[in-house]
Amino acid sequence: MKELLNFILKIWRQKNNEEKGKFETYRIDDISPDSSFLEMLDLLNNQILYNRTGGEPISFDHDCREGICGMCSLYINGRAHGPESLITTCQLHMRHFHNGETIYIEPWRAKSFPIIKDLVVDRSSFDRIIISGGYISVNTFGKTIDGNMIPIPKEYADQAFDAGTCIGCGACVAACKNRSAMLFVSAKVSQFSLLPQGKIERKKRVLNMVKKMDEEGFGNCTNTKACEIDCPKGISTEYISFMNKEYIQSFI
Amino acid sequence: MIIKNYLKLDSKIPIGPLNHKWINHKSSLKLVSPSNRSNIEIIVVGTGLSGGSVAATLAELGYQVKVFCYQDSPRRAHSVAAQGGINAAKNYKGDNDSVYQLFYDTIKGGDYRSREANVYRLAEISSNIIDQCVAQGVPFARDYAGYLENRSFGGTKVSRTFYAKGQTGQQLLLACYSAMSRQIGKGRIKMYNRYEMLELVVIDGIARGIISRNLVSGEIERYAAHAVIIASGGYGNVFFLSTNAMGSNSSAIWKVHKKGGFFANPCFTQIHPTCIPAHANYQSKLTLMSESLRNDGRIWVPKNIEDAISIRNGEKYPENILEEKRDYYLERRYPSFGNLVPRDVASRAAKERCDKGFGIENNENKEGVFLDFSSSIERYGIEKANELGIKNPSLMEIKRFGEEVIESKYGNLFHMYEKITDKNPYKNPMKIYPAVHYTMGGLWVDYNLMSSIPGCYVIGEANFSDHGANRLGASALMQGLADGYFILPYTIADYLSTYIHNKKELSTNHVEFDKSEKKVKKRILQLISNNGDLSVDFFHRKLGNIMWKYVGMSRDNNGLSKAIKKIQELRDEFWKNIFVPGNIEDGFNSELEKAGRVADFLELGELIAMDALYRKESCGSHFRIENQTKEGESLRDDIHYKHVSIWKYQENKSISEEMMYKENLTFSFVKLQSRSYK
Numbered sequence: 017m018k019e020l021l022n023f024i025l026k027i028w029r030q031k032n033n034e035e036k037g038k039f040e041t042y043r044i045d046d047i048s049p050d051s052s053f054l055e056m057l058d059l060l061n062n063q064i065l066y067n068r069t070g071g072e073p074i075s076f077d078h079d080c081r082e083g084i085c086g087m088c089s090l091y092i093n094g095r096a097h098g099p100e101s102l103i104t105t106c107q108l109h110m111r112h113f114h115n116g117e118t119i120y121i122e123p124w125r126a127k128s129f130p131i132i133k134d135l136v137v138d139r140s141s142f143d144r145i146i147i148s149g150g151y152i153s154v155n156t157f158g159k160t161i162d163g164n165m166i167p168i169p170k171e172y173a174d175q176a177f178d179a180g181t182c183i184g185c186g187a188c189v190a191a192c193k194n195r196s197a198m199l200f201v202s203a204k205v206s207q208f209s210l211l212p213q214g215k216i217e218r219k220k221r222v223l224n225m226v227k228k229m230d231e232e233g234f235g236n237c238t239n240t241k242a243c244e245i246d247c248p249k250g251i252s253t254e255y256i257s258f259m260n261k262e263y264i265q266s267f268i
Numbered sequence: 269m270i271i272k273n274y275l276k277l278d279s280k281i282p283i284g285p286l287n288h289k290w291i292n293h294k295s296s297l298k299l300v301s302p303s304n305r306s307n308i309e310i311i312v313v314g315t316g317l318s319g320g321s322v323a324a325t326l327a328e329l330g331y332q333v334k335v336f337c338y339q340d341s342p343r344r345a346h347s348v349a350a351q352g353g354i355n356a357a358k359n360y361k362g363d364n365d366s367v368y369q370l371f372y373d374t375i376k377g378g379d380y381r382s383r384e385a386n387v388y389r390l391a392e393i394s395s396n397i398i399d400q401c402v403a404q405g406v407p408f409a410r411d412y413a414g415y416l417e418n419r420s421f422g423g424t425k426v427s428r429t430f431y432a433k434g435q436t437g438q439q440l441l442l443a444c445y446s447a448m449s450r451q452i453g454k455g456r457i458k459m460y461n462r463y464e465m466l467e468l469v470v471i472d473g474i475a476r477g478i479i480s481r482n483l484v485s486g487e488i489e490r491y492a493a494h495a496v497i498i499a500s501g502g503y504g505n506v507f508f509l510s511t512n513a514m515g516s517n518s519s520a521i522w523k524v525h526k527k528g529g530f531f532a533n534p535c536f537t538q539i540h541p542t543c544i545p546a547h548a549n550y551q552s553k554l555t556l557m558s559e560s561l562r563n564d565g566r567i568w569v570p571k572n573i574e575d576a577i578s579i580r581n582g583e584k585y586p587e588n589i590l591e592e593k594r595d596y597y598l599e600r601r602y603p604s605f606g607n608l609v610p611r612d613v614a615s616r617a618a619k620e621r622c623d624k625g626f627g628i629e630n631n632e633n634k635e636g637v638f639l640d641f642s643s644s645i646e647r648y649g650i651e652k653a654n655e656l657g658i659k660n661p662s663l664m665e666i667k668r669f670g671e672e673v674i675e676s677k678y679g680n681l682f683h684m685y686e687k688i689t690d691k692n693p694y695k696n697p698m699k700i701y702p703a704v705h706y707t708m709g710g711l712w713v714d715y716n717l718m719s720s721i722p723g724c725y726v727i728g729e730a731n732f733s734d735h736g737a738n739r740l741g742a743s744a745l746m747q748g749l750a751d752g753y754f755i756l757p758y759t760i761a762d763y764l765s766t767y768i769h770n771k772k773e774l775s776t777n778h779v780e781f782d783k784s785e786k787k788v789k790k791r792i793l794q795l796i797s798n799n800g801d802l803s804v805d806f807f808h809r810k811l812g813n814i815m816w817k818y819v820g821m822s823r824d825n826n827g828l829s830k831a832i833k834k835i836q837e838l839r840d841e842f843w844k845n846i847f848v849p850g851n852i853e854d855g856f857n858s859e860l861e862k863a864g865r866v867a868d869f870l871e872l873g874e875l876i877a878m879d880a881l882y883r884k885e886s887c888g889s890h891f892r893i894e895n896q897t898k899e900g901e902s903l904r905d906d907i908h909y910k911h912v913s914i915w916k917y918q919e920n921k922s923i924s925e926e927m928m929y930k931e932n933l934t935f936s937f938v939k940l941q942s943r944s945y946k
Contacts, residue, residue, distance in 0.1 A: 032855075048548055050690075055552050058805070065803045065849065065859070072849045075858055077340065080513040081553040083684060084438055085344040100687075107687045132484055133856040140461065143341050147453040151446035154403045156325045156753050163402040164360065167414025177407035177432055180439055181680075184343055207405065214405050 086183030149224035188243035194235030202259035305330035315342030318728025319499030321752025350437025378736020508812020540705035645670030737888025
């Protein structure tokens, strides 16, 4: 049997975006090192429910718990998705924390992600960026040509795929000191620009998406690469360079 | 339960030869002219592959579409988690694949409990889907010549699965999310994120709208439409532990059922053979490892029970077990399909070994088997070394090359496994065990995908029609997109065209909206003001235990009868003793959301058990212990059960009083055979 762990949790509580938030302190004992971070929060919420003290359970976003839907967030000990690389919070396990450790848990911190409640933020600004042009304008009911009619070099297909694996969780924004969304936007821009199907609209797409990103209040990139370090899918900042090139070329 | 044999329920399957049915049917469907489409409003509930694709397509056609999803963005729908791929009968690999082969594999895989006409249509459409997705910018895997790659899946002997590493579902979902986003930008789709449908509004027998709750503000709102499309996915979370997302729920389909929508084959729940085994009682979720891994992974347990015990106790490691001391039980029992037998067969075989004490995981039930990649790593390593012209490569080199090949095929899955279990699957075999995955049952629909309530359509996993008693791998994505992109947009026009003639105004002022809204509010109040002692999760886990124990991988008369009684008791206890914090006027309240969903699961669970109790045969995912062959294979009974079981809720009566009707299944193209994968 593995040694069970105890923690002190400092968790950000905030009723809604208008009211002021603050840290509350909780104690949780006997956590298995194999428990996931969110399972630990489930247990804490149960504790709160059964004790009838400490108010309502803590609200946090989560869904697939497989690291792919991008719903979970959490700023843990000063890092988006916590201390481990290349994972989302739902795939973070308590074995990565020390017994007795104090863990700070905060929501994503960005003006463009207003707080809904406690640790839950509103990421619809990401949706609005996609709505502004993050697609290929092909109709879905028409007849398209055979999938093999346009061969695509494997390296391009692979690179487009790597960019396409972005889960839109917002960790890049939360990790960035400028609250920039450029990693997110560049991933989508690159995916489509690398594929022949997406090349036709590439100029319009990058212009629209960058414009929308600015309107939504996201900051600019100053190449500190914090986004790349905290991105759970390892999206490279090379895509930001790629997007910058696309952006400049769109004026030519 | 009351069993009736006959009900005037028109499945609207077109006449004529199987391969002409869809073509002929399309030409007889009525149309709505482009200028009239913008006067028609449609509600879509759910934004996965089926909901997303139908919303995008209907909006493109010019209809006004309102889309509801409970997450913060349509991009989070659980289709995003599908890993392995999507089938299509393209025959790009020249292994003699065809529409007929795909149709045949699917109907046989479903153990002859699905509709022949629906399955054929699905196979016919499959190729279009791939072309469409490529055009939308889905970065499918490609070979070095630039052409699309394929791989193989369980239950088939051809390579017809298109994939994007282990993230195919994500790439397809993001493509239809993009297509939707384009329409949102045009104003043809109005998106309602963080909303949950809590009631279907039926006026004069026709679906006319929904009552939903804004999950942020807590407000109860009314929405009217000319048609309502339910695309809310499956109900596997009735088992608590499953591979579904935590929020996946049955509430939307259950509300439709209680408003008169028939529920078909509820007991057909697929148990997926390759999930990471459960490890402890605080666990919230099980994680799937794609079935595609069985292309390169060999499944085994030790031949000797002493070795299994030593492995469980950590005294021996898999590499200590010599090749001849390993039991590759799938290859032994099913030499022709081996590790690629369909999911139900693979799951049962794993259970059989673990029940006999050969399980290798040190968890509560000693359940788990190895999925071992070492032979593939070696084989690929040698191939790669040959390719690079390296003569006499060292063992280290072979392993390194082999691991690189495996990494390129399944990299993200191996990464995921390592993060969860803290074990490196390149070095040690994975440990896997079956878990609840997909529900083949769902709301009954006719050939046009309309439920028994006119104007209410059901697509994707939420309906019952295409997979029978078992679903073959890589066919869920296929059905979702076929329904959404290529079937419903045609069939719904046939229904909507009637509105142009009698120009009925839409309004949310009807008395049925009042009634439905009142009902929703009353239920929320009931939950929130109960002030009992126990949490929602407590009840959900308890229900899950009952379901897994008695209605899981194998079922028998006694267990099922017991389960029904236990669920009824648990439901009574729930309404007496549930505690949901917060006030009715508060907004965001996750406990309240869960409570409503678990209340529905507590009813659906009983219906699942009732359906399983009634079906005294073994077929696909439904294995009745009383009905098996001497070798322990499932024994179908085509004389008595070659039909869809259709359940009808009786208003204001308990679940146990639901009526059951039958839709007989006819097979004109295939001959029913006992399913063998030997």
